[in-house]
Amino acid sequence: MSFFKGQEELNLTEGGIVKPLLFLSLPIVVTNLMQTAYNLADTFWLGQYSTEALAAISFAFPMVFLLISLGMGLSVAGSVLVAQHTGADETEQAEYAASQTVSFAFIASAVLGAVGYPFVREFLAFLGASPAVLPGATAYMQVVALGLPFMFGFFVFISLMRGAGDTITPMLVMFGTVVINVVLDPFLINGWWAFPELGIQGAAIATVFSRALAMAVGLAIMLSGTRGIQINLADMKPDLEYLRKILRIGVPASIEGTGRALSINALLIVVGLFSTSVVAAFGIGTRVFSVIFLPAIAVARGVETMTGQNVGAGKYDRAQEANYVAAKGLFGVLGVAGVAIFFVPTPIVSVFTDDPAVLDIGAEFLRYVALSFGFIGIQRAFTGGFRGAGKTLIAAAISIAALAVVRLPVAYVASQGVLPTDFWFLGQPDVRGIWIAFFASNVIGAVIAWLWFRRGTWREGDVRGTDEHNQLEADDPGATTGDD
Numbered sequence: 001m002s003f004f005k006g007q008e009e010l011n012l013t014e015g016g017i018v019k020p021l022l023f024l025s026l027p028i029v030v031t032n033l034m035q036t037a038y039n040l041a042d043t044f045w046l047g048q049y050s051t052e053a054l055a056a057i058s059f060a061f062p063m064v065f066l067l068i069s070l071g072m073g074l075s076v077a078g079s080v081l082v083a084q085h086t087g088a089d090e091t092e093q094a095e096y097a098a099s100q101t102v103s104f105a106f107i108a109s110a111v112l113g114a115v116g117y118p119f120v121r122e123f124l125a126f127l128g129a130s131p132a133v134l135p136g137a138t139a140y141m142q143v144v145a146l147g148l149p150f151m152f153g154f155f156v157f158i159s160l161m162r163g164a165g166d167t168i169t170p171m172l173v174m175f176g177t178v179v180i181n182v183v184l185d186p187f188l189i190n191g192w193w194a195f196p197e198l199g200i201q202g203a204a205i206a207t208v209f210s211r212a213l214a215m216a217v218g219l220a221i222m223l224s225g226t227r228g229i230q231i232n233l234a235d236m237k238p239d240l241e242y243l244r245k246i247l248r249i250g251v252p253a254s255i256e257g258t259g260r261a262l263s264i265n266a267l268l269i270v271v272g273l274f275s276t277s278v279v280a281a282f283g284i285g286t287r288v289f290s291v292i293f294l295p296a297i298a299v300a301r302g303v304e305t306m307t308g309q310n311v312g313a314g315k316y317d318r319a320q321e322a323n324y325v326a327a328k329g330l331f332g333v334l335g336v337a338g339v340a341i342f343f344v345p346t347p348i349v350s351v352f353t354d355d356p357a358v359l360d361i362g363a364e365f366l367r368y369v370a371l372s373f374g375f376i377g378i379q380r381a382f383t384g385g386f387r388g389a390g391k392t393l394i395a396a397a398i399s400i401a402a403l404a405v406v407r408l409p410v411a412y413v414a415s416q417g418v419l420p421t422d423f424w425f426l427g428q429p430d431v432r433g434i435w436i437a438f439f440a441s442n443v444i445g446a447v448i449a450w451l452w453f454r455r456g457t458w459r460e461g462d463v464r465g466t467d468e469h470n471q472l473e474a475d476d477p478g479a480t481t482g483d484d
Contacts, residue, residue, distance in 0.1 A: 012165055012306050013087055013313045017325050021302050027167040028298035031158065034171070034178040036290050041182045042203040043287050045189050047352045053200050054353065055276050056136035058283025059129045060200075062268055063120075063137075064144050066261035070112055071152055073254030073392070074105045075159035077246045080390055082163030082229055083308025090312075098160045098222065099235035100242050105156045106149055107238070113148035120145060127265055128272025133279075139201040147208030150215050157218030162305055166228030173217050181210035249392055256383075256396035263403035267434070270412050274431050281361035282434075284352045288366060292341070295333055296377045299326045300384030307388025307458075316459050323385035323453060330377025338373030341366055361431070368435035375446035382449035389458040398452065402445030411437035 012020050039061065046053040078101030085094035120141040121134065129137050144151070154177075158170040184206035191197025198205065222231045264286075271282045303326045310319040341348065349362035379402065383395040414433025 012309045013315055013318070017306075017318070017322050021299070021306060021322060021326060024162075024165065024167055024305060025295075025299045025302035027171040028162070028301050029294050031167070031171040031174045032294045032298055033291070034174045036287075036294065037178050037182060039287055039290065041185045042207070043284065043352055045185050046200060046203060049189055049199060051276065051280060051353075051355060051358070052132050053136055054283060055279045056129070056133045056140065056200050057203070058279050058286075059124055059127055059133060059137045059268060060140040060144075060204075061283065061286070062261060062264040063123065063127075063141055066258065066265055067112060067116060067145065067148060068151060068155065069257030069261040070254060071105060071108045071148075072155065072257040073250030073252070074101055074108060074246060075152075075156045076253035076387060076392065077101065077248075077250035078105075078156065079159040079163035079304065080249055080308050080388060080392075081246070082160055083165075083305050083388060084312035084390070086164055087309030087312025094164065095230050095232060096235050096242075097246075098163075098229045099231040100239055101160060101246065102153075102156055102219075102222070102231055103236045103238050104243060104246060105152050109149040109152035113145045116148075117142060117145040127268045130272075130276065133276070136200040139199075140204040143201060143204035143208055147204075147212065150208055150212035153215030154211050154218055157215065157222065160222065160231075161218075161228035162301060163308065164229040165305060165309065167302075169221060169227045170218070173214055173221070176217075177210040177214040180213065181206050184209065249390055252392035252396045253387065256392065256399045259396060259400040260403055263400075263408050266404075266408055267411055270408075270415060270434060273416070275357075277355065277357040278361055278431055280353065280355070280358045281349070281365055284349055284358070284362045285365040285369070287352070288348055289369070292334070292337055292373060293376055293380070296330050296380040299330055299377075300380040302326070303381055303384035304388040307385045308390075311389050319385065319389070320459075323382055326384070327378045327381035327450070330381055331374040334377040335374030338370040341373075342370040345370070364432070365435050368432065369438045369442070372439045372442035375442045378446035379442070379449045382453040385453065386458055391458045394452060394458070398445060398449050401448055402441045406444050407437045407441035410440055 012024065042057055043054065046057050078098060081097035081101075082094045085091075085097060121138045124134055124137045124141065154173075157173075161167065161170050185203055186192060187195045188198050188202025188206050189200070190202075195202075219231075221227055222229060223233070224230075268279075268282075271279055303322055306322045307319040310316070310322070345363040345366035346359060348366065349359050353359065353362075379398065383398055386392070386395040386398075411434045414436055415429065415431055416433070417428040417430070
């Protein structure tokens with residue numbers, strides 16, 4: 001029997017915890033790994049192209065994250081609503097939630113891309129991109145801004161399918177599009193064969209084109225209703241009343257994602273005070289982290305779905321158990337990975353560059369942060385549980401506390417020599433202050449998440465509510481969901 005389970009084989013509200021959580025999370029790990037392959041392919045080929053291109057992508061990636069995070073709350077809200085309605089065995093309400101989420105996500109992403117496009121260059125310059133780096137980073141981000149609806153579309157497809165308990169279908173769709181992106185990258189970047197040499201802009205075009213294909217396939221699957229959740233054209237007419245429900249859940253989730261992105265972008269201002277080699281090493285380090293933390297992100301999404309479905313079914317103790325199992329498991333797995341990386345960081349960095357200065361700085365970055373990896377797992381597990389219960393504001397508060405209240409201030413103060421002390425390197429400018437900030441924020445974020453989850457405030461009801469749409473279904477189970 002395959003280790004990957006389809007929705008029809010996966011019961012998240014009955015039986016044991018570990019197996020269904022693994023069956024749900026493993027395809028997410030593979031999907032996220034393939035999604036990260038977009039970034040890694042860009043980083044690899046641009047690293048071979050030039051150090052300036054590598055530095056440019058280090059500025060562009062956080063801005064991509066910011067744009068996506070601004071609208072990511074809609075997909076989180078859709079996933080939570082679909083999960084809770086599915087757990088409560090409310091199929092028509094789940095389909096309506098999915099259909100409305102698709103509509104509003106497309107509208108929001110189109111508006112966001114159009115508004116953001118004219119300000120790309122100014123924002124990158126504000127972040128500290130040097131004159132040598134700014135043109136390439138701007139070219140990359142302008143392509144991404146125009147292609148934002150395609151990128152949003154696929155993220156929404158992944159989220160809605162996951163809320164219904166189907167994580168295998170998005171994994172299969174992702175595989176094909178990643179292959180296309182990886183193949184296109186070198187041709188468009190380097191001008192191989194009949195293609196023009198587009199440099200960093202070519203990497204952006206390859207990414208947007210691939211994700212546009214993924215979105216088209218995802219929409220076709222959801223419209224057919226053959227896998228996971230179904231969307232209906234009649235239900236996709238924007239319902240402003242239902243939008244209020246989506247925003248109640250989604251806005252805090254957007255705040256969480258945007259807070260993360262703004263913190264990363266603000267941190268780039270601090271990183272940009274150092275040399276181009278430091279900026280490039282920072283970009284490599286964050287790309288490595290994006291791979292290492294895949295299990296944490298995947299299991300957190302699995303916990304989000306398990307919590308949502310069990311809260312919908314009224315099984316709060318089972319939802320709690322899933323959170324603790326995930327937190328303990330991730331602490332162990334990522335802790336072991338961190339110890340391994342602590343001892344051999346240089347070979348990992350050397351995959352992306354052969355510049356001696358970047359190698360040394362990147363290896364130092366990994367070594368400082370590696371032993372805090374396990375704590376990232378704890379934080380991710382519990383914030384996933386909060387989101388699944390609809391308590392997206394709590395998840396946002398935890399993330400912002402770790403990044404904006406701890407990481408960013410510590411990074412600036414410790415790296416810029418503003419401390420009145422002669423202890424160690426503190427008291428003089430030194431990039432190691434940024435690395436220490438990463439370690440401190442990872443540990444403190446985990447402690448905050450654990451203590452807050454223990455309070456049990458996430459148990460205070462679900463987020464399905466009793467709006468007009470739900471009341472119609474209660475009164476007339478055969479009512480048409482598209483006429484509300």
